[in-house]
Amino acid sequence: MEKIANYINGELIAPKSSQYMDDVNPATAEVFAQIPLSNDKDLQYAIDAAEKAFPVWSNLSVKERANYLNKISKLINENLDELAKAESQDTGKPVQLAQTVDIPRASANMEFFAHAITQFSSESHAGINSINYTLRKPLGVVACISPWNLPLYLFTWKIAPALASGNCVIAKPSEITPYTAYLFSKICMEAGLPKGVLNILHGKGPEIGNAIVSHKNIKAVSFTGGTATGKRIAEISAPLFRKLSLELGGKNPALVFTDCDLDKTVDGLVRASFTNQGEICLCASRIYVEKPIYEEFKEKFVQKVRALKVGNPADPSVNMGALVSAQHLNKVKSYISLAKEEGGKLLCGEEAFELIEENKKGYFLRPHVLENLPNTCRTNQEEIFGPVVSLNVFQSEEEALSLANESEYGLASTIWTNDLSKAHRIGEEIKTGIVWINCWMNRDLRTPFGGMKNSGLGREGGLEALKFFTEPKNICIEY
Structure with missing residues (x-):
């Protein structure tokens, strides 16, 4: 060795x-x-x-x-x-x-x-x-x-x-x-x-x-x-x-407006939520969706998440590998249990998946999506740093901004809209050091990187x- x-x-x-x-x-x-x-x-x-x-x-x-x-x-x-x-x-x-x-x-x-x-x-x-x-x-x-x-x-x-x-x-x-x-x-x-x-x-x-x-x-x-x-x-x-x-740390919000390109937004947020098993400080973990498109977004998003393949990291077709350690896996699982206690409804995450023999003792977890969680609950306020996201509804631009900013963290956010004026307004008012509009992890190394608050x-x-x-x-x- x-x-x-x-x-x-x-x-x-x-x-x-x-x-x-x-x-x-x-x-x-x-x-x-x-x-x-x-x-x-x-x-x-x-x-x-x-x-x-x-x-x-x-x-x-x-x-x-x-x-x-x-x-x-x-x-x-x-x-x-x-x-x-x-x-x-x-x-x-x-x-x-x-x-x-x-x-x-x-x-x-x-x-x-x-x-x-x-x-x-x-x-x-x-x-x-x-x-x-x-x-x-x-x-x-x-x-x-x-x-x-x-x-x-x-x-x-x-x-x-x-x-x-x-x-x-x-x-x-x-x-x-x-x-x-x-x-x-x-x-x-x-x-x-x-x-x-x-x-x-x-x-x-x-x-x-x-x-x-x-x-x-x-x-x-x-x-x-x-x-x-x-x-x-x-x-x-x-x-x-x-x-x-x-x-x-980060507890990053994503704001999804009715006027977004819905398919592009769903694809972008699946990637933003679950890349690297959700173990990136920039991952979206709180997704807020405007009420008129909430049900349609939820259906498309959950369908895409269920299609993600979890398994052997050496397999080119795999989307998600193992979490980094047994301790971290147990931490993430404890938050899933907590979310259920806090009233969250699990939309996906407990589906069975197959592992090859050498991976059966590994620290694998399906991506989890929840809804109906209060914005102030621990699941929505504490950094989980794993493949767990919550879906939430908003009814106005003001409410979306309020929900997004109701956090001790302020690292990154994403805004999904085709209204340029709205994007600029919210981008200026949202309390995060990084704001992506209709994209995620589009990085230019010349730009300042960092967060606000905690x-x-x-x-x-x-x-x-x-x-x-x-x-x-x-x-x-x-x-």
């Missing part, structure tokens, strides 16, 4: 503790690798390596740093099939999804920020007999902590702008899905990334994750994960006066990410 290694100072090394935990394939419930349990000694070694590398790395030209990121991007593409299979093995998601979304996006992240840093210009402001100009310098050693649902996709989304802007990075992938971060370590070595520039530590969040965010030499933390963990990171970081970027702090993506990982300094010259 393979033992995953930490990547510190340009080398793959065992943890100082010599202790490991199991890495489980969700589709088979079998252990396929061992994950290092890193500790303070591993962290200090990584910090020392990063601090030693920082003066050289930060003083490279942007073109030289961009060249390294482009090499890594190219190597990700060259190893696409291996990485996609590994991602599926670690997360339970369909291989085809990893091949077409996760791994290409990881490559695109590296390539995008390689180009973006070469276009990252400084500002100047001319006054009377003076000129002000702004320098942006890298922060130093920064931490990037990524979640389990889109492992390599979101891992590279964080480290690419950090490296491009001249920082050295201590990165921690989720202990639930660490395998592609390990393979990424090998890619960085093949690309010749200088020692100490990127260091990857594996282990549990409450242990090595907490140690990373508590270390006084970490100048900034970029974290994607649960809201409770984000709050804890903020509490630790506040006395240290460090930069924070927190991309947290969905996070700050923005990632494009120039926002490069600004986050740099410190502005204004210089004024009088002449």
Whole structure:
């Protein structure tokens, strides 16, 4: 059985503790690798390596740093099939999804920020007999902590702008899905990334994750994960006066109006609700439908959901694979039971499905659709992060907006209408950081990404990410 290694100072090394935990394939419930349990000694070694590398790395030209990121991007593409299979093995998601979304996006992240840093210009402001100009310098050693649902996709989304802007990075992938971060370590070595520039530590969040965010030499933390963990990171970081970027949970509304293209809307929302088994922070989980088309929408939507194929992630015809862990499967099932207690009517989800022998112990679940739930109930207010959505009725634009905004979260929303004026009105008033109109997950990497309220702090993506990982300094010259 393979033992995953930490990547510190340009080398793959065992943890100082010599202790490991199991890495489980969700589709088979079998252990396929061992994950290092890193500790303070591993962290200090990584910090020392990063601090030693920082003066050289930060003083490279942007073109030289961009060249390294482009090499890594190219190597990700060259190893696409291996990485996609590994991602599926670690997360339970369909291989085809990893091949077409996760791994290409990881490559695109590296390539995008390689180009973006070469276009990252400084500002100047001319006054009377003076000129002000702004320098942006890298922060130093920064931490990037990524979640389990889109492992390599979101891992590279964080480290690419950090490296491009001249920082050295201590990165921690989720202990639930660490395998592609390990393979990424090998890619960085093949690309010749200088020692100490990127260091990857594996282990549990409450242990090595907490140690990373508590270390006084970490100048900034970029974290994607649960809201409770984000709050804890903020509490630790506040006395240290460090930069924070927190991309947290979501309970995303979809508003479906009578004047929408109904078939397109149904197709779009099936995808928005159940891609990656519903384990994406951007997935639609509260669907509000205008009353005149509610019954027709419900019939078409449920029919499409029932047709989704759940099963072996290696099967190209499968739409949904396994949930990420037994613990998470039990959590999602507990919310389905709760929804029934709260008065919800189950429209689909309990249909039988066949699994091949090797998958019979895996963590599979049919997509569930419910209706008749009060907007304020726990099922409609708490993040489930699985293949569970609720359908709800509204009768006016004002009611739709009120229902959508009645949430502690504010990450993403979708609006489905052919009325352009209505789309703009609601898009401006809905309290989410991202609004998609007649689409979902149409991502332009130049745009700011992040949420409002309990969905996070700050923005990632494009120039926002490069600004986050740099410190502005204004210089004024009088002449």
